[in-house]
Amino acid sequence: MASVSLKNIHKSFGKIEVIKDVSLEIESGEFVVFVGPSGCGKSTLLRLICGLEEITSGVLEIGNENVTSLSPRQRGIAMVFQSYALYPHMTVYKNMAFGLKTAGEDKSKIDQKIRDAAKVLQLDQLLNRRPAELSGGQRQRVAIGRAIVREPRVFLFDEPLSNLDASLRIQMRIEISRLHESLDCTTIYVTHDQVEAMTLADKIVVLSEGKVEQVGTPMSLYNEPANLFVAKFIGAPAMNLIQAHTKAPLEDNEPRYINAEISGKSVRLPCLSYNYKDNQNLTVGIRPEHINILGEDQKTQILEEDLQLPVVIDLVERLGDVSYLYIHMEDGTPVVVTVSGQSKLNIDKKINLHIPATKIHLFNESGERIM
Amino acid sequence: MFSSLFNSSKNRGNSAFIHLFLLAYTLLALFPVFLIIINAFKTRKGIFNDPLALPTSATFSTKGFEKVMANSDFFHYFSNSLIITLGALFFILLLGAMIAWALSEYKFFGSSFMRFFMAIGIIVPIRLGSVSILETIVSLDLVNTKTALILVYIAQGLPMAVFILSEFMAQIPKELKEAARCDDVSEYKIFFQIILPLTRPAIATVAVFSIIPIWNDLWFPLILAPGEEARTVTLGVQQFIGQYVTDWNSVLASLTLAVVPVLILYMIFSKHIIRGLTAGAVK
Amino acid sequence: MSWHPKIPLHVFVFLVPGVLIYTIFSAWPLIDTLLLSLYEQDDSGARHFVGLANYNILLFDNEWSNGFWNAMWNNLKFFVIHMLVQNPISLLIAALVSNRMLKGANTYRTLIFFPTLLSVVIVGFIWQLILNPLWGVSETLLGYIGLDDYFDAWLGMEPTALITIALISVWQFVGIPLMLIYTALLGIPDELSDAAYVDGASPRRIFWKIKLPLILPTLGLVSILTFIGNFNAFDLIYSIKGGLAGPNFSTDILGTFFYRTFFGFQSSLGSPTMGATVAAMMFFVILVAVMIYFYLVQRKLQRYQL
Ligand SMILES: Nc1ncnc2c1ncn2[C@@H]1O[C@H](COP(=O)(O)OP(=O)(O)O)[C@@H](O)[C@H]1O
Ligand SMILES: [Mg+2]
Numbered sequence: 001m002a003s004v005s006l007k008n009i010h011k012s013f014g015k016i017e018v019i020k021d022v023s024l025e026i027e028s029g030e031f032v033v034f035v036g037p038s039g040c041g042k043s044t045l046l047r048l049i050c051g052l053e054e055i056t057s058g059v060l061e062i063g064n065e066n067v068t069s070l071s072p073r074q075r076g077i078a079m080v081f082q083s084y085a086l087y088p089h090m091t092v093y094k095n096m097a098f099g100l101k102t103a104g105e106d107k108s109k110i111d112q113k114i115r116d117a118a119k120v121l122q123l124d125q126l127l128n129r130r131p132a133e134l135s136g137g138q139r140q141r142v143a144i145g146r147a148i149v150r151e152p153r154v155f156l157f158d159e160p161l162s163n164l165d166a167s168l169r170i171q172m173r174i175e176i177s178r179l180h181e182s183l184d185c186t187t188i189y190v191t192h193d194q195v196e197a198m199t200l201a202d203k204i205v206v207l208s209e210g211k212v213e214q215v216g217t218p219m220s221l222y223n224e225p226a227n228l229f230v231a232k233f234i235g236a237p238a239m240n241l242i243q244a245h246t247k248a249p250l251e252d253n254e255p256r257y258i259n260a261e262i263s264g265k266s267v268r269l270p271c272l273s274y275n276y277k278d279n280q281n282l283t284v285g286i287r288p289e290h291i292n293i294l295g296e297d298q299k300t301q302i303l304e305e306d307l308q309l310p311v312v313i314d315l316v317e318r319l320g321d322v323s324y325l326y327i328h329m330e331d332g333t334p335v336v337v338t339v340s341g342q343s344k345l346n347i348d349k350k351i352n353l354h355i356p357a358t359k360i361h362l363f364n365e366s367g368e369r370i371m
Numbered sequence: 372m373f374s375s376l377f378n379s380s381k382n383r384g385n386s387a388f389i390h391l392f393l394l395a396y397t398l399l400a401l402f403p404v405f406l407i408i409i410n411a412f413k414t415r416k417g418i419f420n421d422p423l424a425l426p427t428s429a430t431f432s433t434k435g436f437e438k439v440m441a442n443s444d445f446f447h448y449f450s451n452s453l454i455i456t457l458g459a460l461f462f463i464l465l466l467g468a469m470i471a472w473a474l475s476e477y478k479f480f481g482s483s484f485m486r487f488f489m490a491i492g493i494i495v496p497i498r499l500g501s502v503s504i505l506e507t508i509v510s511l512d513l514v515n516t517k518t519a520l521i522l523v524y525i526a527q528g529l530p531m532a533v534f535i536l537s538e539f540m541a542q543i544p545k546e547l548k549e550a551a552r553c554d555d556v557s558e559y560k561i562f563f564q565i566i567l568p569l570t571r572p573a574i575a576t577v578a579v580f581s582i583i584p585i586w587n588d589l590w591f592p593l594i595l596a597p598g599e600e601a602r603t604v605t606l607g608v609q610q611f612i613g614q615y616v617t618d619w620n621s622v623l624a625s626l627t628l629a630v631v632p633v634l635i636l637y638m639i640f641s642k643h644i645i646r647g648l649t650a651g652a653v654k
Numbered sequence: 655m656s657w658h659p660k661i662p663l664h665v666f667v668f669l670v671p672g673v674l675i676y677t678i679f680s681a682w683p684l685i686d687t688l689l690l691s692l693y694e695q696d697d698s699g700a701r702h703f704v705g706l707a708n709y710n711i712l713l714f715d716n717e718w719s720n721g722f723w724n725a726m727w728n729n730l731k732f733f734v735i736h737m738l739v740q741n742p743i744s745l746l747i748a749a750l751v752s753n754r755m756l757k758g759a760n761t762y763r764t765l766i767f768f769p770t771l772l773s774v775v776i777v778g779f780i781w782q783l784i785l786n787p788l789w790g791v792s793e794t795l796l797g798y799i800g801l802d803d804y805f806d807a808w809l810g811m812e813p814t815a816l817i818t819i820a821l822i823s824v825w826q827f828v829g830i831p832l833m834l835i836y837t838a839l840l841g842i843p844d845e846l847s848d849a850a851y852v853d854g855a856s857p858r859r860i861f862w863k864i865k866l867p868l869i870l871p872t873l874g875l876v877s878i879l880t881f882i883g884n885f886n887a888f889d890l891i892y893s894i895k896g897g898l899a900g901p902n903f904s905t906d907i908l909g910t911f912f913y914r915t916f917f918g919f920q921s922s923l924g925s926p927t928m929g930a931t932v933a934a935m936m937f938f939v940i941l942v943a944v945m946i947y948f949y950l951v952q953r954k955l956q957r958y959q960l
Contacts, residue, residue, distance in 0.1 A: 052848050073854030085849035088958035089867045098863070099853030132958065150853070389750055393762045396747065399825070400766045403780050406791065422791045466672030473668035479661045485669070492680050494944050496886040498909075499933040500683025502690060502916055502926050507678065526679035529672055558664040587773035589889040594917075605773045609893055612779055622783065629776050637771055641764045644771075649837040 002063030002153035009058035035197040036207035078147035079156040086131040228367035285361035294352040307355040411627035435624030448607035459524035467532030492530030515598035539573035575647035690930035708931040725911035735820035744831035752839040770829030778893035838872035
């Protein structure tokens with residue numbers, strides 16, 4: 001167990017800068033998830049922490065010790081690879097023993113550690129098998145076992161579940177979560193799947209193009225995305241984003257609102273602090289699950305500042321527990337609304353959307369959150 | 372790959388050692404050829420007085436080349452080799468692809484025997500059948516012809532070609548041919564217009580594996596076509612040098628004439644050749 | 655198709671031209687050679703079946719067997735030298751140039767492969783010149799590293815001629831196992847060596863414990879290909895030493911022995927039937943090696959899914 005601290009880390013491959021000035025504090029025992037779209041540099045960042053790639057500039061500390069130029073072994077970390085990277089010619093037992101043998105530990109100790117880990121991971125019966133004779137989930141567990149026996153200070157996972165099918169993925173997700181509870185070891189976990197990130201993380205780090213977009217707990221990212229990128233990335237279906245622009249008169253006397261125009265209609269948008277000028281572009285964000293449909297939901301309380309928009313349903317996707325309504329606004333902006341699975345709403349029906357002002361996210365021209 | 376391998380000062384020393392070794396071996400691989408080429412352009416005196424020196428204005432001479440040109444029909448040999456190699460290669464590729472396709476696509480009576488039958492040719496060197504091959508060639512009245520060599524080289528190259536191409540064809544998506552069959556395209560059209568163009572990547576591999584042994588072969592030219600008419604470069608050089616052993620200028624010049632085309636072609640095509648040899652593992 | 659209803663016409667068309675050429679010029683000659691080894695040819699050219707008499711002569715009649723066993727023994731030495739020198743060097747170079755972090759690795763690989771493309775005949779002559787004491791190049795070069803005293807006319811001396819020729823062959827053909835091993839090494843996913851590195855293994859340990867076991871099947875293949883190539887070699891010795899494989903047959907291997915038997919040399923006439931017998935023996939030797947390869951090496955060396 002150790003804290004990890006990244007200070008102004010840069011990484012370039014040749015001329016291409018892949019990691020751009022990443023600074024991050026990870027506390028001891030924390031489960032941190034790096035999430036971001038494919039190619040944004042998650043793996044690279046993880047491999048930098050691991051010691052598989054050389055840090056171009058910056059300082060990496062593990063347990064308050066500068067490890068920037070140490071080998072993975074000296075850093076005291078273990079990594080679970082996306083492809084598992086099990087040694088195909090070794091049995092499960094030997095796979096787990098390899099690192100320990102390399103470190104020169106004695107046989108009985110190695111044996112004990114392997115048996116303990118095997119019990120935790122339900123690998124007892126499989127110790128003499130080769131990787132080719134294991135199912136995907138079992139291989140995954142061996143890969144984790146191989147990391148556990150090393151008793152690392154930090155666990156690194158690179159998209160460990162991406163090769164599993166959907167149901168196994170959920171099961172392994174729970175297992176990893178449980179494992180983290182019991183081992184209480186600092187863990188850094190990379191995924192491009194925001195559901196994995198939300199469910200596993202103590203703290204999520206959203207990356208985009210080699211930069212940190214936001215760091216925070218899953219709920220803080222959901223509730224208060226710092227910018228458009230995070231807003232789009234966290235939550236499924238993704239947050240609806242609607243273009244708007246400010247419009248005179250700007251009610252200076254009542255600074256809680258600004259006048260704006262959405263799709264040709266004048267609306268008042270709630271706004272706390274905004275240096276507003278006339279005719280500035282804004283993006284209004286609203287999550288599909290926060291949009292109500294007037295007349296559908298009895299409990300809806302409509303406040304004066306809430307938005308109301310008449311629209312027509314394009315398409316209904318019924319998932320059982322919920323249904324998604326696909327709608328477009330007059331200017332063509334697509335909007336998705338989540339409604340109860342029992343809803344009888346159907347295609348072509350005219351409805352009135354109700355968007356509660358309290359649930360609105362507002363982003364300025366450069367995509368930063370202003371409310 | 373872990374770049375830290377070459378990070379620390381200790382490993383930097385290690386890597387310097389690796390470069391030293393590889394450099395030394397590269398030198399060993401190329402120097403003999405280099406030595407032959409530079410000395411081919413020297414006078415006899417220059418060759419013996421300072422073999423390691425580049426030709427200077429005092430030692431420069433092309434006498435060797437002039438003699439080779441005068442005393443042997445080098446270009447004739449060269450064109451023979453070219454015709455034989457390319458002729459054989461064409462049929463190896465075409466006929467090999469046809470067999471490979473038949474074996475990888477259709478299940479028929481005796482198909483597994485046929486596969487085994489072709490595989491024998493990969494393992495057993497064709498040379499061992501020389502006694503009988505010569506008798507066949509004699510009875511077909513093909514001794515001292517390029518045709519004889521082309522036929523034998525086709526037989527030599529086919530098994531490997533079939534092996535490589537059928538492995539490759541097995542990976543062509545089924546949907547491609549099935550779509551064609553749904554449109555009632557004939558099996559011949561499927562082969563020539565869909566499959567053959569798709570095997571292009573494997574053809575580099577087959578070509579490399581076929582061309583080198585054919586171009587360089589001494590055995591069959593020696594046995595089947597020793598006469599002047601169909602003489603290949605390899606045999607021509609061998610016989611020329613045998614005749615002029617003591618004439619160093621001529622020997623060096625003829626070796627250079629044999630090496631330089633290969634060297635130039637390799638400089639141009641080395642990427643393709645290596646890619647072919649490693650079956651695409653090298654991008 | 656009337657003659658065999660089970661083969662559709664188009665399959666027949668695809669197969670026939672190639673299979674016909676292969677059969678006439680490769681498969682049948684092999685079988686015919688094996689058959690011919692059971693015959694004897696008299697002065698009029700007529701052949702009589704003699705059973706295994708030719709083998710008896712070849713293996714046990716001193717006039718023939720001395721030459722045969724000498725060639726066999728030399729060939730074995732030729733092979734052993736390749737196994738001990740060529741293949742380890744190939745493995746070492748392949749291991750070094752397959753490292754993606756090594757600058758210039760591709761250039762080394764490409765240059766080291768070059769001699770393999772040359773004709774064996776050309777290579778033979780090149781080295782004959784270089785090792786020629788008259789020219790003195792080798793002595794000068796050895797002088798640079800202080801070894802000129804050891805230089806001798808290696809190609810001309812009985813004890814060293816075969817070894818020297820074998821090393822020339824190694825020099826030329828290092829490229830082939832190099833490429834095979836190199837390809838196999840590239841096939842090992844980077845994540846495996848990464849994992850081993852994270853496990854604390856040094857590059858050396860990664861090579862011995864992870865990579866080498868995974869390319870064992872390729873090393874087996876390299877061995878059998880080396881064997882077949884060596885037991886069928888001819889060109890190099892013929893171009894350096896001629897058909898007589900001197901001095902005093904010390905460089906005679908099965909290929910040259912076969913050639914002399916079949917075509918004759920100097921005053922003695924060749925014999926197609928005895929030539930066929932030698933070829934058949936070479937066939938059996940190769941066959942035994944291939945069987946050993948398939949039944950022992952191939953079965954023991956599991957191919958691991960990477
Ligand atoms: N060894 C490398 N050499 C050059 N570019 C690389 C290398 N590794 C990764 N990259 C580049 O860095 C970027 C980030 O890659 P990666 O960290 O694998 O993304 P992610 O894991 O988020 O999908 C990509 O554009 C990729 O092409
Ligand atoms: Mg990745």
